[in-house]
Amino acid sequence: MAIRWSHWSPRIALVPALVITAVAFVGSIGWTIYISLTRSRRFPDYTINWDEWARQYERLFKDDAWAVSLKNLLVLGIGSTLAIIFGFILAAMIEREKRGEGFFRTIFLYPLAVSLIVAGLVWRWMFNPALGIENFLHQIGFANASFNWLASPDTAMYGIILASIWHGSGFYMALMLAGLKSINTEIWSAARLDGVSFWRLYIEIIIPMMRFTFLTCAILLSLGVVKAYDIIVAMTNGGPGSSTWMPAFFALNAYAGRSNIAYASAAAVIMLLITAAIFIPLVLITAWRVRRQEAIAQ
Amino acid sequence: MPRVEFQNIAKQYGRVTVLDELNLSVEDGEFLVLLGPSGCGKTTLLNLLAGLIEVTAGKISIDGNEVTNLDPKDRGLAMVFQSYALYPTKTVRGNLKFGLSAQKLDRAEIDRRVDWAAKLLQIEPLLDRKPSQLSGGQRQRVAIGRALVKNVGVFLFDEPLSNLDAKLRTEMRLEIKRLHDELRHTIVYVTHDQVEAMTMATKIAVMDGGVIQQVGTPDEIYETPANLFVAQFIGSPSMNMLRAKVARDGERLLANLEDASASIDISGHPFAQPPKDGDQIVVGLRPEHGLVDASDLPASLELPVQYAEKTGSDATLFLKTGSKPFAVRIEPSQAANYQTGAAVRVGFATEKFNIFDAQSGRRI
Amino acid sequence: MTDILPLSPNQKAFKEYPKKPAKIKGSSIAILIFLTMCALFIAVPLYVMIVTSIKHMDQIRLGEIFSLPTQVTFEPWWKAWNEVCSGVQCEGVKVGFFNSLAILFPSLILSIGLSMVTGYALALWNVKWAGTFLFILFTAAFVPFQIIMIPLIILSGIIKVYGTIWGVAIVHAVLAMPLLTLIFRNYYKDIPNEIMSAALMDSGSFWRIFFEIVLPMSGNILIVVLILQITSIWNDFIIGLYFGGIGTKPMTVILANSVITSRGEISYNVDMAAALLTAIPPLVIYFVLGKFFVQGITAGAIKG
Structure with a gap:
């Protein structure tokens, strides 16, 4: 039932949010897209040469550092899915055992309260070749063990992935646990009565039932990966060389390091497009689910 | 106390018309019950009056002033x-006071009204409790109290008793009736429960499909339903309906019943417009108007027993016809005497018939 | 009523039965061992941070990262708080701590106040284009910060807040507004329609209904949002880095500067103490209000 009203208060109350949305989001996105077509450097220059409007984008895709950034986006994206799998396993174990649920949950979730800067610094310390875990491994007898991942361009990303998994798996565990708990308890009872084995129950019944939770996790993870910045600054600051650059790092470096706002904007626009590519399926799936639930309700 | 008037009200949601060209007036101090099945538009009508939704067309006035566009x-x-x-976050007292927030009143007057309402409804000991600490019946009283303190002339009730159990419902029914007798507010009360309507209303408006089917006192509605819908909606067990064809036999009018293969004399019925020979009609007979084994009455039917049903103080005998069973009220003590299959003769007083035109459904 | 009636004859006195011995199955033990090992992996960094921060550098140089301190020292903590250098400033992370606090309060009030009222108006009042606006907010909640950062820097320069505590606080509020509005709107949407109808008949005033009816009903969601916001504002790095000026940078930025750009011999114990100091406020909130924290992060994730 809609409520009728004839006063101005609600409209006036919405003005600040509308202004912020119009200026800080819609307007700013438009501005950035526009600037990405110009030759602005330190300060905005609003003339566009339409013959070479894609100049910044052409430069971008010729830039090796950008190629590395995109590759790393993929690497971190794929690597971090381990956090979802790990989170699901943890949730499934906790849900099955129930003993110590509160304790384990508290432990698994605390990294979320820690900022990525702090998380990155701790991991950086543990990856320290002379005094960190590698040294510890050598001392306990694994003379050939190598845990100096951050020092090599080939392995630095794995270090970042490991830290990301450490930081994020508790979050996915929480989402998965919520998903598991929302499954009708009668299904567990039915499976017990039918004598279905643990593995078959999960693979054939539970995981398919939780496909939306998995999908939500995957989308949230992708969005987080696109935004990844703090952890890189804290762990490698992009290095060695530019081997751990990511799009967010690239864009901010173009702005603050190279003082080139047009170039930075172009990188940001590509980030927006990547986000949209992840976000649109989310919207479609949400809409589809809502419609399906309505259909079931009828 | 004010008079409420609806003039040519229409309400549409998109392309769906819920109400159309509806006219209704509620007189001073009247207790009007809007009665109808769910989805008949009664709640919409109430919300239109309250101003919670807007009319598509038409005028609503209270006490002669148009309020159609007021908040x-x-x-x-x-x-x-x-x-x-x-x-939920306010105490009972806070709830009652908030009811007065649109009226600019001084503190003393607010307290006086809260005390008055609390006393009238016997909720004084509850004033400092939160709603979650109250029982259903107590909440109901507080809700009524919040309405009472406003000291306005018109009260709207939207199925207020449907969340109570049967026993409390009876109590609250009496309570609301008592308040109306004492305070003589104009009341518009929406319900789907015919018992509430019959016991409390001074006037009932029966609605169906967004149309007011009949407006009248409870007795009028019960005794002389205006059409088939009202006849069937009011009364429990509902009125027996027998399809028939009119046959003129000299001075007498006979109804040849289709399902009971019998004919009854309906000459004694006070027709508004007597039917012609060959007209299709529906004869309605209330269960309590049938007398079992009273063969001396002018109209009677012989039907086999299907089953007898006892509900404590009442008993109903269901007789087999070609369609729905035919219900007759009997003495509870007699219920055991009727064997399934045994034929029973039921007699009727002709003036108790309700006769409707089969085509239009209207009373004739 | 009930006191007239005697107790129903079916009620029986409680009878004690011997307890059955607890059974622990092998699979349970395996699961518990697995979970404990995972918990160790998750707990290790915190442990390492703590032990490193109270060791002397002499012991750290031996390379025993996991060992307990042979001699406990709180000097690194004192140094981290008072002496650590961020750029040319050597006043410790305490500068950042107080900056973060100064940023936290105004941005909490701004972001929560604004989002609450907007969510309330959108959920409970009939606004024609509410659906469209909500969709735009939903989209805005996902936008990467980089796409709006440069114009926001220019805008905050125009309104003369760039580089100030207020500048950082306002940017936090702006950035949080879409998500928080959606969270509040979804919460308020569940307030029963009849309560709103009653309030509309009783008072009809937008602000009065907000302050007297809706705000008192917002307790739970308010705690959840508060925790979500405190954690994300405190842990933010990027806004503080790009919007904070000299002397207004939050704790995370001071920490990163002091650890990453430090010259000369690195005092790992001081670094870890500084990191711990930065991590303590959100950790305290997490361990004290864990239940709401989980609700907060899930609300922040899914409802967005």
Whole structure:
């Protein structure tokens, strides 16, 4: 039932949010897209040469550092899915055992309260070749063990992935646990009565039932990966060389390091497009689910 | 106390018309019950009056003033909701006081009104409790109290008793009736429960499909339903309906019943417009108007027993016809005497018939 | 009523039965061992941070990262708080701590106040284009910060807040507004329609209904949002880095500067103490209000 009203208060109350949305989001996105077509450097220059409007984008895709950034986006994206799998396993174990649920949950979730800067610094310390875990491994007898991942361009990303998994798996565990708990308890009872084995129950019944939770996790993870910045600054600051650059790092470096706002904007626009590519399926799936639930309700 | 008037009201949602060209007036101090099955538009009508939704067309006036475009708070109304809608974070006293927030009153007057309403409803000991600490019946009283303190002339009730159990419902029914007798507010009360309507209303408006089917006192509605819908909706067990064809036999009018293969004399019925020979009609007979084994009455039917049903103080005998069973009220002590299959003769007083045109459904 | 009736004859006195011995199955033990090992992996960094921060550098140089301190020292903590250098400033992370606090309060009030009222108006009042606006907010909640950062820097320069505590606080509020509005709107949407109808008939005033009816009903969601916001504002790095000026940078930025750009011999114990100091406020909130924290992060994730 809609409520009728004839006063101005609600409209006036919405003005600040509308202004912020119009200026800080819609307007700013438009501005950035526009600037990405110009030759602005330190300060905005609003003339566009339409013959070479894609100049910044052409430069971008010729830039090796950008190629590395995109590759790393993929690497971190794929690597971090381990956090979802790990989170699901943890949730499934906790849900099955129930003993110590509160304790384990508290432990698994605390990294979320820690900022990525702090998380990155701790991991950086543990990856320290002379005094960190590698040294510890050598001392306990694994003379050939190598845990100096951050020092090599080939392995630095794995270090970042490991830290990301450490930081994020508790979050996915929480989402998965919520998903598991929302499954009708009668299904567990039915499976017990039918004598279905643990593995078959999960693979054939539970995981398919939780496909939306998995999908939500995957989308949230992708969005987080696109935004990844703090952890890189804290762990490698992009290095060695530019081997751990990511799009967010690239864009901010173009702005603050190279003082080139047009170039930075172009990188940001590509980030927006990547986000949209992840976000649109989310919207479609949400809409589809809502419609399906309505259909079931009828 | 004010008079409420609806003139040519229409309400549409998109392309769906819920109400159309509806006219209704509620007189001073009247207790009008809007009665109908769910989805008949009665709640929509109430919300239109309250100003919670807007009319598509038409005029609503209260006490001679048009209120169609006023805000809910400015219409001089008070409303009691189905779920009571008490503010969960406020105490009972806070709830009653908030009811007065649109009226600029001084503190002393607010306290006086709260005390008055609390006393009238016997909720004084509850004033400092939160709604969650109250029972259903107590919440109901508070909701009524919140309406009462406003000291307005028109009260709206939206199925206020449907969330109570049967025993409390009876109690609250009497309570609301008592308040109306004492305070003589104009009341518009929405319900789907015919018992509430019959016991409390001074006037009932029966609605179906967004159309008011009949407006009248409870007796009028019960004794002389205006059409087949009203006849069937009111009364429990509902009125027996027998399809028939009119046959003129000299001075007499006979109804040849289709399902009972019998004919009864309907000459004694006070027709508004007597039917012609060959007209299709429906003869309605209330269960309590049939007398079992009274063969001396002018109209009677012989039907086999299907089963007898006893509900404590009442008993009903169901007789087999070609379609729905035919119900007759009997003495509870007699219920055991009727064997399934045994033929029973039921007699009727002709003036108790309700006769409708089969085509239009209207009373004739 | 009930006191007239005697107790129903079916009620029986409680009878004690011997307890059955607890059974622990092998699979349970395996699961518990697995979970404990995972918990160790998750707990290790915190442990390492703590032990490193209270060791002397002499012991750290031995390379025993996991060992307990042979001699406990709180000097690194004192140094981290008072002496650590960020750029040319050597006043410790305490500068950042107080900056973060100064940023936290105004941005909490701004972001929560604004989002609450907007969510309330969108959920409970009939606004024609509410659906469209909500969709735009939903989209805005996902936008990467980089796409709006440069114009926001220019805008905050125009309104003369760039580089100030207020500048950082306002940017936090702006950035949080879409998500928080959606969270509040979804919460308020569940307030029963009849309560709103009753309030509309009783008072009809937008602000009065907000302050007297809706705000008192917002307790739970308020705690959840508060925790979500405190954690994300405190842990933010990027806004503080790009919007904070000299002397207004938050704790995370001071920490990163002091650890990453430090010259000369690195005092790992001081670094870890500084990191711990930065991590303590959100950790305290997490361990004290864990239940709401989980609700907060899930609300922040899914409802967005």
